Amino acid sequence: MFAFLTSSIGKKYIMAVTGILLVLFTLGHMVGNLQIYLKPEAINKYAHTLQSLGGLLWLIRGGLLFLFVVHVITGITLYLGNQGARPIDYVKPATIKATLPSRTMIITGLSLFAFIVYHIMHFTLHLTDPSFSFLATPEGHMDVHRMLVTGFGNMLASAVYIAAMIALGMHLYHGATSWFQTLGINNVKYNCTIKIIGPVIAVIVFLFNTSIPVSVLTKFIK
Amino acid sequence: MNLTLHIWRQKNANDKGKMVTYKAHDISTHMSFLEMLDVLNQQLIEKNIDPVAFDHDCREGICGMCSLIINGKAHGPWSATTTCQLHMREYKDGDEIYIEPWRSKAFPVIKDLVVNRGAFDRIMQSGGFVSVNTGSAPDANATPIAKEKADLAMAAASCIGCGACVAQCKNASAMLFVAAKVSQFANLPQGQIEKKARVQNMVAAMDREGFGNCTNLLECEAACPMSVSANFIAQMNREFFAAGIK
Ligand code: FES
Numbered sequence: 261m262f263a264f265l266t267s268s269i270g271k272k273y274i275m276a277v278t279g280i281l282l283v284l285f286t287l288g289h290m291v292g293n294l295q296i297y298l299k300p301e302a303i304n305k306y307a308h309t310l311q312s313l314g315g316l317l318w319l320i321r322g323g324l325l326f327l328f329v330v331h332v333i334t335g336i337t338l339y340l341g342n343q344g345a346r347p348i349d350y351v352k353p354a355t356i357k358a359t360l361p362s363r364t365m366i367i368t369g370l371s372l373f374a375f376i377v378y379h380i381m382h383f384t385l386h387l388t389d390p391s392f393s394f395l396a397t398p399e400g401h402m403d404v405h406r407m408l409v410t411g412f413g414n415m416l417a418s419a420v421y422i423a424a425m426i427a428l429g430m431h432l433y434h435g436a437t438s439w440f441q442t443l444g445i446n447n448v449k450y451n452c453t454i455k456i457i458g459p460v461i462a463v464i465v466f467l468f469n470t471s472i473p474v475s476v477l478t479k480f481i482k
Numbered sequence: 483m484n485l486t487l488h489i490w491r492q493k494n495a496n497d498k499g500k501m502v503t504y505k506a507h508d509i510s511t512h513m514s515f516l517e518m519l520d521v522l523n524q525q526l527i528e529k530n531i532d533p534v535a536f537d538h539d540c541r542e543g544i545c546g547m548c549s550l551i552i553n554g555k556a557h558g559p560w561s562a563t564t565t566c567q568l569h570m571r572e573y574k575d576g577d578e579i580y581i582e583p584w585r586s587k588a589f590p591v592i593k594d595l596v597v598n599r600g601a602f603d604r605i606m607q608s609g610g611f612v613s614v615n616t617g618s619a620p621d622a623n624a625t626p627i628a629k630e631k632a633d634l635a636m637a638a639a640s641c642i643g644c645g646a647c648v649a650q651c652k653n654a655s656a657m658l659f660v661a662a663k664v665s666q667f668a669n670l671p672q673g674q675i676e677k678k679a680r681v682q683n684m685v686a687a688m689d690r691e692g693f694g695n696c697t698n699l700l701e702c703e704a705a706c707p708m709s710v711s712a713n714f715i716a717q718m719n720r721e722f723f724a725a726g727i728k
Contacts, residue, residue: 261726261727263682263686263726264722264723264726264727267685267686267689267722268655268685268688268689268695268696268724269685269718269719270726271695272696272719273719273723279672289566294563306614338695341694341695342652342653342654342655342695344692344694345587345588345653345654345655345692345693345694345695346585346586346587346653346654346694347587348585349585350554350582350585351488351490351580351582352488352553352554352580352582353554353564354553354554355554355652355701356555356650356701356704356705357700357701357704358652358700358701362697362698362699363652363699365697409637426678431609434698438697438698440714440716441698441715441716441719442698442716442719443546443719443720443723444716444717444718444719444721444723445716445719446713446716446720446721448713452714464713467551476536
């Protein structure tokens with residue numbers, strides 16, 4: 261098992277499996293947040309339910325952190341190994357068919373890492389704007405709706421989120437299709453479908469997630 | 483036609499090497515790319531310059547000896563074509579062409595455009611075979627093989643081991659080569675006995691040689707002169723997983 265995990269293919273399996281789970285989280289997170297389009301009570305109630313999970317919430321957070329750390333460290337390890345595999349590069353390099361997202365996974369990946377740190381400081385820990393902690397609903401719970409509207413009302417913050425969603429879209433464009441190949445799921449009959457799963461997920465996640473700051477900025481959500 | 487060629491010159495493995503620009507005169511569009519280099523070498527020899535070393539053997543597109551990164555593409559701009567089968571009708575008078583050796587830590591340059599592809603041989607030695615008792619040839623129909631399986635094995639076996647996949651891959655990964663060699667046996671009944679050890683040993687040998695890790699860019703299959711499909715990489719990943727958990 262150890263020999264498997266430390267081999268080049270094993271590390272790719274690690275990337276694929278952690279990647280799938282992170283994609284599922286991303287989709288779940290997106291669907292949850294889309295409740296912002298319902299009346300304010302909806303997302304506030306949803307947030308309160310999550311907050312009341314107690315130990316389970318920490319278990320989920322711990323699991324996510326583990327997946328994330330493993331995905332990032334393995335990705336960086338693979339990248340550094342690949343740099344070493346071609347010490348002298350071509351004077352005139354060319355690409356035949358590799359897509360831009362597939363060639364920039366390390367850049368979009370590291371950008372997402374930086375973004376997620378900011379995102380947690382912003383909306384989870386309220387470090388960038390401590391006043392978020394005092395936004396309360398009449399029942400005395402966290403007013404997430406108000407927090408999102410205030411947070412995205414800031415042009416700069418919204419710009420960062422939209423830029424990050426471009427990076428996320430690109431990362432998913434390649435990643436959410438690539439894992440099929442890595443796990444050996446390959447069937448001539450289904451290859452066309454497999455090829456578009458990543459791009460479809462990428463477009464969905466990009467459009468829905470970006471719609472939230474855009475809706476706040478255009479006062480569609482108030 | 484006349485061409486401007488930028489060619490990697492390196493005296494030996496220890497030399498640092500650099501790109502040198504030459505003018506090649508009187509190149510016919512009927513020549514193959516390697517014949518063009520022959521003509522260039524003749525012109526260099528007449529000027530008392532050391533001719534450019536490059537690999538070749540059959541010049542029929544079947545042996546896998548020729549190499550060359552031509553304007554950034556392994557075996558040049560034509561798909562499913564080896565360098566020896568690339569013809570000068572692709573180019574026009576006054577064109578500039580960059581010619582470089584395969585670049586990979588596992589393929590050290592020996593001289594100019596010639597690299598040492600011994601790493602592939604060592605991968606083959608680690609598992610690219612089936613052990614059978616020799617003797618008189620068995621009856622052709624004694625081992626039934628499904629047509630689809632035979633076709634798959636044949637498609638994998640068409641790999642000529644040139645190394646274009648490694649050279650073109652942004653990560654200098656040898657996955658397509660190793661996958662082809664694993665799959666040509668894995669798809670046949672004769673390859674079943676050593677199935678598990680083969681994939682494990684060949685992947686371990688590949689990792690030892692210092693090739694990069696595959697990131698599913700699929701540049702390999704696009705560069706492959708034999709059009710070996712990256713689907714074989716998926717098959718190898720599957721075989722490797724199955725061997726690892728058993
Ligand atoms: S020289 Fe044999 S394949 Fe090109």
